[in-house]
Amino acid sequence: MIPAHPALADAPLYFDYNATTPVDPRVAEAMDPYLSAWFGNPSSGHAYGAEPQRALARARTQVAALIGAEAEEIVFTGSGSEADNLAIRGAVLAAKTDHAHVITQVTEHPAVLETCHALERLHGTEVTYLPVDGDGLVDPAALTAALTEHTVLVSVMAANNETGALQPIAELARITHAHGALLHCDAAQATGIIPLDIRDLGVDLLTIVGHKMYAPKGIAALYVRQRVTLEPLVYGGGQEGGLRAGTENVALAVALGAAAQLAVEELANGGHHRIGNLRDRLQSLLTGALSGRVLLNGPAEPRLPNTLNISIDGRHGHELLAAVPEIAASTGSACHSGDHTPSPVLRAMGLHDARSLAALRLSLGRWTTPDEVDRAADLLATAAGSA
Template sequence: MIPEHPGLRGRPVYLDHNATTPVDPRVAEAMQPYLTEWFGNPSSTHAYATEPRAALARARRQVAELIGSGAAEIVFTGSGSEADNLALSGAVLAATTDRPHVITQITEHPAVLETCRVLERLHGVDVTRLPVDEDGLVDPAALAAALTEHTVLVSVMAANNETGAIQPIAELARVTRAHGALFHCDAAQAAGKVPLHVDELGVDLLTVVGHKMYAPKGIAALYVRDGVTLEPLVHGGGQERGLRAGTENVALAVALGAAAELAARELAGGGHDRIRALRDRLHTELTKALPGRVHLNGPAEPRLPNTLNVSIDGIRGHELLAAVPEVAFSTGSACHSGDHTPSPVLHAMGLDDARALSALRLSLGRWTTGEDIDLAARLLAAAAATGPTAQVR
């Protein structure tokens, strides 16, 4: 691990890695030559294409190795949202049934939920949104009951971006594929943090996102199992197996490949055990400093090793965020014209407004240290102890 990240030096403790990660300097170094020296179009037939074409193939292999797929099954996209859109719309538009049916779940990322709404409105697709339990998990029996003869696709994320709850993807995919439908998994938060193998999961489509794993924003990939037919969203020159036209951004693909290789190396070396220990240390310190006031949202396990979502009685998340500028994190509410509304994810889990509005999402990363955790716990606890204690409404 690089000892210190230049973007974090002398700045607030960064505990918002689920929103985005700092670009690893090793990733930036890997991509740099393809912004300057190796600028050629990888589809050209002259000498300037040779190195970019080889780099693109190498990056595809690196991403494939992270998730256990074949390199030819990796399609580069411009974002995780685009990959999700391609998976959902591509599967529906390629389906042969008269009125396609799609199943997802209520706490999915907006990239999936909003795509489902568009498919309903513009293409007459039937969409079922499964509920979740108090831990935010989908019941495989509920999925089995929702499947119909018209179901063409089920889309359930690997891990929730707010709570870190890890879904039973292998079981959900088994139920889905036994019924003859495709299974898509948005693994934006899980890829690089926990082991993923597409054959063991049994998925047909899987989304990997660069800026969630120390690559720049603007690059992602969709795993498309060999034999799965999708209708492309972007038509043109036939790049990316005809599924995503447009000259490839070689530099960003190289960045994603380098990030995938680093992530695979960390997973093999148990690097996320260190992060899990720091996450639990943060939880313990907050609980000790604020006895009886700290409540975990989502499951203790299975959960992403870097994610802690807690509510602290007596103070709203946005108030704590404003009171502790020395720590960067996310809250359980969204602000619309000054009015704070509870997270739909926490609401779907059955949390009331008071607890949802008091929620904090603290997500750790590659450069988080024990000193960071101790400082964050001390500052957050001190602000919560002296901050508003009125009933949250």
């Protein structure tokens, strides 16, 4: 039984889970002792360090279990952006070549794209940016054509944060490995939302983000397959297998571990199917109420079960949300929520500017109920119908 969330009671309807998730009260409860009673440094050899050390190891095991990895393959970081930087920059610098080539795709998160831009600028790395089709998907044949003898790394996200489009990661990994390169996957938006297993995906590096799966902000992790070598981002005392120096934030690591364990349990109980049914209900209600005016942006499948990106003909997305303060949602990437220019993701998919500006991203989560879906659909349809 999922406990009620006090922050969501008597508040606007929350349909922005892709931006961030509320911290699960069970996660907060798990981390609390490590903010007070068990304050020791996990590297200390005395009694005060023993429990934090055990807690850190337990959290690493819990995160690993969520994706089918080994505990020693999990590196805790301070954010998903840091994990992406460690994976991409770390792989390129560890290759020790003046001719490194990286392949990514145009709708990646800025943490990936800007890292690639920095490698081009600072290290002369050649980067290929693959296009996407009208559903936002990479063509595996385009990846095959782009690979060269100098390709060190391919970085393609698991799921797009705006449309929920799921990339064919396993196929891309097979192609990448056949050419002797590594594959990194930013799975920030997918981990804990859908089942993911690194053995099925075949990835070498995978980014996990706490605040996307009911843990606090400021904690993330990078899965690093055994025998993959990375150059560290932060040098110092050798923590996190030598890849991320600095005394570990035990409380936040415990939080991520607890969130991972809850995600394992919820996925096993079909929680992603429940959310998918609610998402489909919301889409159906809006489509029925606004006949002919609702356009789905991105694929119907494969798509995250919690994500609905639509354009309602005749209304700008930000104007529509401003007219419905009872709903907290987004018009695109949360990183650009104050920018009312067309979404780069939707533009890359070939959508014209009017449709892109009309876009709404409605993302559901653990505390979304059928009643909330019905209320949100009614509010949005009423506001859109007044155009």
